Amino acid sequence: MKVGIDFGTSNSGVAIYDGQRVTVLPIDRQNVLPEVVKTVLYVTRDYECFIGQEAIAQYYRDNVNRQRRFVKKWAGEIDVIGADMHFVRDVYVMVDEMKPGRLMQYLKTALRKEGFHGTQVFERFYTPGDLAQAYLGLLKQRAEQILGEKIDAVTLGRPVKFAATPEGDRRAEETLRAAAHAAGFEQVDFELEPIAAALDYEQTLEKPQNVIIFDFGGGTLDIAVMRLGGPSSGSGRKVYASGGVDIAGSDFDRAIIEKRMLQHFGLGRINHQPEILEMIQAVPDWMALPELATPLNRNTLEKAIRAGLAPARLKALQGLIYNDLAFTFYNRVEAAKIALSSQGATTISLDDSGIALWELYTRHQFESDIFDYLGKVEKVLLDTLAASGLEPGNIDAIVKTGGSSNIPLFAGMLARIFGAGKVKQSNAFSSVVAGLAIRAKAG
Amino acid sequence: MSFSEKIDEWIKEAEARPASALLVLKLVANRLRELAEQNETLLNENIALRDGTRVEEYQKRITHLEYQLEILKRRVGSGAELPIQAEIPASLLIYNAHGRIARFVIDPAAPVFGKLDGEIVQDGEFPRLLAIPGDEEVLLLFTSGRIATCPVSGIQAMPPGAAWAWDKADLPEEPHAGEMLACIMPLSRLSLADSFMQASRRGCVKKTLTTVAQSILDNRYLGRGAIQKSDQPFDVLLAQKKERYALVTYEGRLMGIDVGDLSYAAEERIRISATDYIIGAFTIQPGQNILCVTQNGKVIQREAGFLEVAKTGASRGQALIPQARLDAGVRFVGAVAARDVDQLVALDATGNLSVHLTGDVAGAGSIRPGAVILSIGLIPTP
Numbered sequence: 001m002k003v004g005i006d007f008g009t010s011n012s013g014v015a016i017y018d019g020q021r022v023t024v025l026p027i028d029r030q031n032v033l034p035e036v037v038k039t040v041l042y043v044t045r046d047y048e049c050f051i052g053q054e055a056i057a058q059y060y061r062d063n064v065n066r067q068r069r070f071v072k073k074w075a076g077e078i079d080v081i082g083a084d085m086h087f088v089r090d091v092y093v094m095v096d097e098m099k100p101g102r103l104m105q106y107l108k109t110a111l112r113k114e115g116f117h118g119t120q121v122f123e124r125f126y127t128p129g130d131l132a133q134a135y136l137g138l139l140k141q142r143a144e145q146i147l148g149e150k151i152d153a154v155t156l157g158r159p160v161k162f163a164a165t166p167e168g169d170r171r172a173e174e175t176l177r178a179a180a181h182a183a184g185f186e187q188v189d190f191e192l193e194p195i196a197a198a199l200d201y202e203q204t205l206e207k208p209q210n211v212i213i214f215d216f217g218g219g220t221l222d223i224a225v226m227r228l229g230g231p232s233s234g235s236g237r238k239v240y241a242s243g244g245v246d247i248a249g250s251d252f253d254r255a256i257i258e259k260r261m262l263q264h265f266g267l268g269r270i271n272h273q274p275e276i277l278e279m280i281q282a283v284p285d286w287m288a289l290p291e292l293a294t295p296l297n298r299n300t301l302e303k304a305i306r307a308g309l310a311p312a313r314l315k316a317l318q319g320l321i322y323n324d325l326a327f328t329f330y331n332r333v334e335a336a337k338i339a340l341s342s343q344g345a346t347t348i349s350l351d352d353s354g355i356a357l358w359e360l361y362t363r364h365q366f367e368s369d370i371f372d373y374l375g376k377v378e379k380v381l382l383d384t385l386a387a388s389g390l391e392p393g394n395i396d397a398i399v400k401t402g403g404s405s406n407i408p409l410f411a412g413m414l415a416r417i418f419g420a421g422k423v424k425q426s427n428a429f430s431s432v433v434a435g436l437a438i439r440a441k442a443g
Numbered sequence: 444m445s446f447s448e449k450i451d452e453w454i455k456e457a458e459a460r461p462a463s464a465l466l467v468l469k470l471v472a473n474r475l476r477e478l479a480e481q482n483e484t485l486l487n488e489n490i491a492l493r494d495g496t497r498v499e500e501y502q503k504r505i506t507h508l509e510y511q512l513e514i515l516k517r518r519v520g521s522g523a524e525l526p527i528q529a530e531i532p533a534s535l536l537i538y539n540a541h542g543r544i545a546r547f548v549i550d551p552a553a554p555v556f557g558k559l560d561g562e563i564v565q566d567g568e569f570p571r572l573l574a575i576p577g578d579e580e581v582l583l584l585f586t587s588g589r590i591a592t593c594p595v596s597g598i599q600a601m602p603p604g605a606a607w608a609w610d611k612a613d614l615p616e617e618p619h620a621g622e623m624l625a626c627i628m629p630l631s632r633l634s635l636a637d638s639f640m641q642a643s644r645r646g647c648v649k650k651t652l653t654t655v656a657q658s659i660l661d662n663r664y665l666g667r668g669a670i671q672k673s674d675q676p677f678d679v680l681l682a683q684k685k686e687r688y689a690l691v692t693y694e695g696r697l698m699g700i701d702v703g704d705l706s707y708a709a710e711e712r713i714r715i716s717a718t719d720y721i722i723g724a725f726t727i728q729p730g731q732n733i734l735c736v737t738q739n740g741k742v743i744q745r746e747a748g749f750l751e752v753a754k755t756g757a758s759r760g761q762a763l764i765p766q767a768r769l770d771a772g773v774r775f776v777g778a779v780a781a782r783d784v785d786q787l788v789a790l791d792a793t794g795n796l797s798v799h800l801t802g803d804v805a806g807a808g809s810i811r812p813g814a815v816i817l818s819i820g821l822i823p824t825p
Contacts, residue, residue, distance in 0.1 A: 045708060046588060046666040061658050069707075098652070098707050122708065123670075263444065344456055344463025347470050360449070360470055362456035362463065 002153035002187070003143060004196070004436025007136065007176070009108045010218040010250065011036045013430060014143045015437035022434040027142050028052040032335055035430055036218075039108065041135050043121045044101040051138045053327075055103065056286075060327050062100040063290030070094040103287065107131050112163040112172040132179035140183055153187035154180055155440035157196050157432055160224055160242040194224035195237065196435030197401045197426060202228045202237075209396035210240075212385070212418075215432065216377075216410060217402035218249040223381055225388035225395075243384030247373050249404045253333050255369045256361070257284040261333070261348070264357050265317040269310035275300050276309075279317060289326045298322060319354030328352075340366045341406040367409045378413055398423045401431040531577040534595055535788060535820065537612075537796070540568035540623035542583070545612040546598040549574065549822060554786070557601055559794035561608040563817065566623070569776070572788050572796075572820025573627050580630045583616050584641075586623045586675045588667040591616035592630060592660065606794075625676040636681035640688055640702065641668030642724035644677045646713035646757070648688070650705040653681070668709050678724040689750055691723035691735055691778035695764030699750035702726070714757040723778025734801060735763060735778040736789070736819050740810040747780075777819035786822040791815055798822070 003025075006013045013035055015024040026034035030053035042055035050058045075093045079086065102121050110116055110128040118127040126134075144151055162172040173190060180188040194213035195202075201211070208229050215222040227238040262280055263269075270276050279297060282288045301318045305311045320326055332348050339346040340363045350357040385392065398414050400423060405411065414423045427434060453471075457464035491497040535556060538544040547556045563570065575581065575595055583591045599613040618624055639651040639659075649668035651659070659665050667676050682688060682702045690698045690713050698713040705712075713721075723735070733745045743763055751761055764773055781787065783802030790796050792815040801821075804810050 044666070046668075048588070048664075048666075058662070061662065062655075067652060067654060100655075343466060344460045345453070345466045345470060347474070358474060360453060360467065360474070362453055362467065364456035364459055365452050368452075 001147065001149055001151050002155065002440040003151050004155045004157075004191075004433055004438070004440045005136070005139065006157045006193070006196070006433035006436055007108060007132070008039055008157075008217065008432075009106060009220055010039055010248070012039045012135075012139060013037065013433035014139060015430065015433040016147070017434075017437040017441040019441060022430075022437050024430040024433055024437075025143050025146050027139065027146070028054070030054060030057065032331055032338070035433075037139065038105075038218075039135065040103060040105045041107060041131060042101055042103045043126075043134070045099070045122055047122075047124065049134045049138060051135055057327055059101065059103045060290055063293060067098055068096050068294065069098045071097045104131060105287075107135055111175050112168060114163070114168060129175045129179045129182070132176055133182040136180055136185075137183035140185065152185065153440070154185045155189050155191055155436045156180060157193040157436050158190045159222065160192055160194060160239055191436055191439045192224075192239070193432050194222065194226060194239070194242070196433075196439060197431045198226070198228055198399050199435035199438050200426060200431065201397070201399050201424060205229070210390060210394055212381075212395055212398045214381070214398055214400040214405055214414065215402050216248060216400065216405040218404070220248050221245050221377060221380065221402075221404075223384045225384060225390060240388035240390065241384050243380055243387065245376060245380045247376055248402075249334075249337070251373065252337055252366075252370050252404065252407070253330065254284045255373075256333050256337060256348075256366070259369045260359055260361060260365070261357075264313060264359070265320065266310045266313040269313055270304075273300075273304060273309070276304055276314070276317075279321070283317075283320065286326060286330050289321060293321050316355040316357060319352060323353060323355075325350065325352055325355065329357075336361055337366070338403065341403075341408065363408065370407075370409065374409055374413060377410060378417075381413075381417070392418055395422065399426050400424070401426040533574055533576050533822065534598075534600070535796075535822065536573045536575060536581070536595070536598070536627060537570050537790070538573070538624060538627055539565050539570045539609060539612075540625075541565055541609070542585075542614055542616060542618045542624040543609045543612040544598050544615060544627070545607060545609075546595065546600045547603060548577070548600055550603070554788075554798045554822070555603045556788075556796040556798075557604055558606045559608070559790070559796070560606045561610075563790075563792065563794050565609065568623065569817045570790060571626065572790060572818055573629075574788065574820055574822040575629050576631075578631075582628045582630045582679070584625045584628065584665060584676055584679050585618055586625050586667070587619065587621070588664055588676065589619065589622065590659070590663055590665045623675075626678045628679050628681070630681075632681050637684040638682055638702065639665065639679055640682045640705075640724070640726070641665070641679045641709070642677050642690055642721055643667070643669035643674045643709070644720045645669065645671060645674040646690065646692070646698075646711055646715050646721055647671075647674060647709045648690070648700065648705060648712040649709035650682075650702065650707055652707070666709075670709055670711065677721045680724070680726065682726050686726045686728075687747075687750065687752065688726050689724070689733060689778075689780070690721055690760070691733070691763070691775060692719045692760070693722050693774050693776075694719040694769060695735075695762060695773075695775055696760040697733070697735075697745075697750065697763050698758070698760035699752040701752050701754075704754065711757045712753070713760050715759070722775050725778070725780045727780045730782050731780040732782070732805070733778065734781045734787070734805060735775050736787075736810060736816055737764075737773050738776045738816055739773075740789070740812065740814050740816050741773070742804050742808055742810060744805040776816050779819065779821045781821050782824070784824045786824065788820040788822060789814075789816050790818045790820075792817055 004015045013024055014027055015022055024035040028034055028037035037052040040055045042050040042059050072092045073095045075091045077088050077090050079088055118125050140151055162169045177188050197213050197215055211226050211228050213224040222244040224242040225240040229237050265280050265283055267280050279292050282292055301314055305314050329350055336346045336348045345362045348359045348361055395418055398418050453467050533549045535547045535549055536544055579595045593615040598615055601607050633656055636653050641649040647669050684703045686702045688700045688702050692715050700712055727747045735743045781801045785801045787799045787801050789810050
């Protein structure tokens with residue numbers, strides 16, 4: 001069996017196409033959207049790997065309240081060469097020898113990063129290919145469990161520009177290909193992600209069109225200005241220009257937390273306790289939060305609560321850090337953001353031991369919180385369009401995909417620049433993977 | 444941002460999109476209803492605190508907890524092995540790699556166990572024996588690193604004296620595809636122990652703090668504790684920080700390690716030959732000796748002081764079997780830390796289980812002349 005896999009920077013997915021209908025597999029049942037699996041990999045000290053929400057949950061479980069013991073370890077040596085001297089100095093690092101595992105994200109970025117040869121995970125060295133292999137292997141395993149049959153071939157998505165140089169681009173694709181083979185796929189081929197996103201749309205075309213693919217997902221915004229052919233596919237296809245920026249859904253989640261949620265954890269009430277302020281400021285960073293769960297920080301919070309410094313809010317902060325609630329909290333924020341794409345108001349609430357958090361959040365508030373990003377996104381879009389040599393009037397359609405493209409603020413921007421009639425909605429969360437599945441079926 | 448500023452923003456939303464007004468109203472009304480309910484609960488709680496009802500309740504609870512603590516203190520005594528209570532007789536568990544566990548209730552006056560019929564050794568793995576208090580809970584470690592727990596009383600007891608086969612034994616947790624039952628560990632001292640100590644067949648040792656026990660039990664995963672893929676977990680037990688941990692191998696090597704010196708990563712602590720593997724892993728308590736049994740029932744006993752503690756890296760350990768005997772094919776099948784008053788249970792190749800006083804067999808230098816011993820276990824005397 002052959003499947004399409006979208007190995008994204010922040011989210012991935014697997015889909016199959018039976019000739020009639022595309023089915024995006026519910027790979028991550030713990031996620032808000034089971035069809036979307038976060039591109040994160042958690043490797044434990046026993047070298048057991050986890051992906052998606054399972055990886056994040058495991059990371060929290062292993063790190064919250066855990067003990068730490070730092071030991072000095074020899075890391076290497078540095079040659080110090082001066083005008084008339086040369087000596088070698090040993091370099092030592094402090095290593096937490098009780099660290100239970102390592103969480104890694106941006107696995108796709110690692111493939112294209114110049115000068116990045118890999119990373120040490122406890123006693124083993126993982127190359128970018130090894131990391132991609134571990135992730136793809138688990139993705140394949142889960143897909144096989146759902147389908148009940150062996151998957152031996154895959155069509156993988158790849159960006160128009162994988163790396164800055166053609167050599168880097170070729171190397172990144174080859175690394176990903178080798179990783180997919182090592183993960184158990186016998187046959188591996190590639191399709192450009194924007195083309196995959198536009199595949200449904202391209203099949204409806206009767207004559208060639210100039211199209212902008214506006215792929216605005218969880219991790220990045222990718223824009224491609226293309227000429228798409230008719231249903232015969234491929235013949236008239238051309239990429240005029242592509243661009244992107246590291247702005248996407250995760251930044252909006254962060255903005256919501258920074259502007260609306262931190263006050264529930266004491267921001268504005270705590271002014272002269274830098275240790276506590278540091279903890280509050282770390283709340284938007286989901287990867288940093290378990291690192292805060294140290295016995296020292298617990299004592300600091302307990303003392304402040306006993307001293308009557310915003311006790312209810314600091315108790316909530318303590319609950320968030322130590323009661324394994326961070327995962328739920330970030331999911332609630334993300335769910336509120338998604339809800340505001342279709343309704344004017346929603347609530348962000350978390351009711352657990354020590355925490356009674358409730359925030360009514362409106363689209364007006366959301367749009368004012370992320371307004372700064374609008375200008376940046378518009379600039380990237382217009383720059384990419386300018387690089388293609390086309391004018392807005394030359395564009396026949398904008399195909400938007402990715403969850404963030406549904407945010408009315410950005411959908412409105414597209415309609416303002418190109419006209420509402422030209423903005424076409426593709427399946428926000430699965431158009432790339434669906435296109436890859438269709439391409440996989442076509443062979 | 445003040446609450447009135449938030450309200451202003453809600454009004455702005457309603458002005459910008461009148462359809463949102465109804466939704467905002469509904470959400471606020473729902474919240475008000477929740478708060479009203481919470482307010483009533485808090486008022487009730489306030490009354491209970493003021494009139495002393497709640498204080499009395501807490502006092503009763505504290506008294507009850509103090510009583511439970513006292514009981515626990517009496518049970519664990521000085522931190523040595525849990526005494527086997529008279530009212531709940533101890534049990535002997537005989538288990539194989541397929542996860543089958545036979546339980547025999549131990550009669551302290553005259554322990555009698557059934558004869559194991561049929562195929563005794565399955566997949567080349569000898570059965571293992573564990574004597575345990577009847578009210579214990581056990582942790583089952585599988586070769587994949589997965590764990591399961593079950594109460595001893597939940598394992599079906601076999602009739603004493605009758606012949607039995609593995610298919611009659613209980614299967615409290617079936618091994619998953621590709622895994623085997625590595626060992627069984629008593630769990631009730633978990634809260635009193637500092638760490639789990641895991642030993643693998645090839646001599647890797649891993650220490651895991653019991654402070655993360657809740658996470659381990661929730662995830663049902665302890666880890667394999669092995670570095671090499673071909674290696675397998677052999678044993679897990681609970682240990683205190685200052686205890687001494689010993690490993691004994693099939694080819695008669697003995698290695699001592701201080702639990703406190705071990706790192707939290709799995710590392711090779713005894714260098715063994717390609718044909719050798721671990722057959723015994725235990726901590727040594729005051730008054731105990733090291734007792735090793737060969738396949739033909741010979742007993743080698745060493746005092747605890749004989750054990751040399753290796754401070755760093757993997758070494759070959761102390762030799763317990765002379766080279767000439769080793770060349771003649773003598774190998775260990777089991778090793779335990781025992782006192783002279785404890786009882787040793789031995790399973791022989793005919794499926795018979797025999798019980799011997801440790802002091803007697805150590806003195807005689809042999810368990811039963813002529814018998815081929817497969818496995819041994821220890822029944823501690825309270």
